[in-house]
Amino acid sequence: MTDDWTPRLAPGLEDIAAMARAARAALPEAYRPAATEVSLRVEDFAPDSILQEMSIHDAFGLTGLYDGIPLTEKSVMDQPHGxxxxxxxxxxxxxxxxxxxxxxxxxxxxxxxxxxxxxHFGWSDAEIAAIDPWWE
Structure with a gap:
């Protein structure tokens, strides 16, 4: 029997957002409050301005991005930027x-x-990769 894929739809923006909110809800309690202070935005692709700023030529090459000041660098002297x-x-x-x-x-x-x-918590890509070798 062949599975009929014709009535199935690809997950939409809200579906991806719901999965991210579920991941946030599953965080250890120590991280959850700070995580809820970070806005979540889901788009089909990164805006051209972001791709240009990061020198990324293929929009499929960027799955996510943190835009902000890491907690380790925040200061009471910072001017609000959003x-x-x-x-x-x-x-x-x-x-x-x-x-x-x-x-x-x-x-x-x-x-x-x-x-x-x-x-957001101030970790570098190298520090993240050391404990999360996702590509393996």
């Missing part, structure tokens, strides 16, 4: 999910969300 934000990019996430073929979509969204949240 809320710290975690961006998740739906189409690159779905593309990576399809390419991997061995991970649940919710797990991938949670991974990207937690990776970006780690930047």
């Amino acid at each position: 809320p710290d934000t975690i961006w998740l990019f739906r189409r690159p996430i779905l593309d990576e999910w399809a390419d991997r073929g061995n991970v649940a979509l919710g797990a991938l969204v949670a991974h990207v969300y937690v990776h970006e949240l780690a930047h």
Whole structure:
């Protein structure tokens, strides 16, 4: 029997946002309050301005981004610049999910969300990779 995929829809922006909110809710209690202070924004792709600023030529190359001042660098002298934000990019996430073929979509969204949240806490990519070798 062949599974009929015609009535199925790809997860939308709100579906990805719901998965990220579930990942936030599952965080250890010590991290949850700070995580709820970070805005969540889900878009199909990163805006061109972000891609240009980061010198990324392929929009599928960016699944998420932390935009803000890490907690380790915040100062009472900082001028407000807007809320710290975690961006998740739906189409690159779905593309990576399809390419991997061995991970649940919710797990991938949670991974990207937690990776970006780690930047909010002041972790570098190298520090994150040392404890989370996701690519393996």
